[in-house]
Amino acid sequence: MPELPDVEVFRRYFEATSLNQEVGKVDVSDQRILQDVTPGSLGKALNGLQFRSTRRHGKFMFAGTNGEPSLVLHFGMTGYLSYLEGDDEPPNHTRVLFSFTGGQRLAYVCQRLLGLVTVTRDEDGFIESNELGPDAFAVDRETFRNTLSGRRGTAKSALTNQTVLAGIGNIYADEILFQSRIHPKTQMGDLPDQALTTLHEQTRRVLQAGIDSDVDVARMPDWFLLPHRREEEPCPRCGAGIQSLKVSSRTAYYCPSCQPEP
DNA sequence: AGTACCACCTGACGGC
């Protein structure tokens, strides 16, 4: 379930493994993962180049090169990266394999094919044309308040809407609402002004904690709801039974005691 | 503008 913290961890992984090596070959084993490129044009665009920098916006990752195009990665629900050395076998469901001339390889793996791989010559333009809102982790308090205030739907649907804020998915939206003590069905417009500040603070705190734990459930802080996303599991704050309900046709987990109905 | 629902996609799981 790659959301912002997951993608940030992938970005750091890419940064730590795959910069400054010449791309020698790009193998696409399932072209349904490609968007607006063919296996041939992807290879042609990247061949002979080196990745030089990385950037994340919401759930998208960019890898800039020493040439014109940047690689664009989205991980859907099941995507991840795996850097291979020596005889390492690419994992199952490797969809794109970048081979560097030194022999190392980077596998883009995506079991359910809900992610995408492409290239762009204009990262900002790519973000704009995908109508992504400000990055949920980088956004400052004023911008956060301005983009969320005056919205009409539920708090949860606002948080998960990528055109409002980029990066928050189903699971982290639940976490942020839990930490903010806001019921997922609360109408955005019913929130007092102070609650937007709280939401911003908790968004930063939760995303930071997710990144710091390396998105490893076992390493998440004990105040996190995320490891307890199950009906009747005790709330980490008050011990009450966690409940679930459908909000905009997604399952929302929440604590009925900490997050009272609006 | 917001919501509801479907489709994409694969694999795990429970029921029979």
Place this chain on the structure above:
DNA sequence: TGCCGTCAGGTGGTAC
């Protein structure tokens, strides 16, 4: 054992 429906959830399209 195996078949089937359901669910997981990010995104995009469409209808309301």
